[in-house]
Amino acid sequence: MTIKYVIFDMDGVLVDSEPFWAESQIETLAQYGVHITEPDCEKYTRGVRVDELATIWCEMFNLAIQSTALRNQIVDTVCQKISANAQPMDGVYELLDFLKEKHIPVALATSSDRQVIKAVFDKLNFWDYFPIQCTAADEELAKPHPAVYLTAVKALNAKVKDCMIIEDSVTGLIAAKAANVRTFIVNEKFNDERFAIADERMASLRDVLAKLKMEL
Helix, strand or coil: CCCCEEEECCECCCECCHHHHHHHHHHHHHCCCCCCCHHHHHHHCCCCCHHHHHHHHHHHHCCCCCHHHHHHHHHHHHHHHHHHHCCECCCHHHHHHHHHHCCCCEEEEECCCHHHHHHHHHHHCCCCCCCCEEEHHHCCCCCCCCHHHHHHHHHCCCCHHHEEEEECCHHHHHHHHHCCCEEEEECCCCCCHHHCCCCEEECCHHHHHHHHHHHC
16 A cells, blocks of 8 residues: 555644643643543543533533633643643654655644644644644544544545554544544554554654655
8 A cells, every 4th residue: 555645643643742631621620629630631532622622521520611611721721831841742853854755745634723733833843844734623523533534635635545644542543544544553552452443553653754664
């Protein structure tokens, strides 16, 4: 299978932002007397769209605040943390430069909204790498529905069989495979059985780069 296009998730793939999402949820919910943990965030909200994330907590804890207001608080906190402290995932620029050298077009397909995309791209200078930015916030259905990935394939003017997706979450993996696209999982816990449906499972983007150097 020839790889002609690569579609990237963002949080946890391009940027080490998952801790910021967890911290922001923990800090925001604490203002309403609710105490959650990082494992709670991993279990219930990793990879989901932020409006759905807020709804999950509002319903789980019967919060008086409107989910849209909670969503806005969490997103604002995440963006502040990204702007101050975000770091790229190991190997990301090397992989992006390799794909550019090979004339492999890339696209972004993330559950984060455009406010978060802007914070990440401004901080880490990703604008020139990703002329195509797709967000599940623009879709009727979020991951694990494949809509955002199918939108990215269409935006690339590509065929599904020519694409690959790089994901880090179970929710994103389900979406990617539902789009019928070859999917690489990049996660320190890549041996987790929940990732078994991935086409490739790797610990870092440097492993992805090594694999693609053999294929391209």
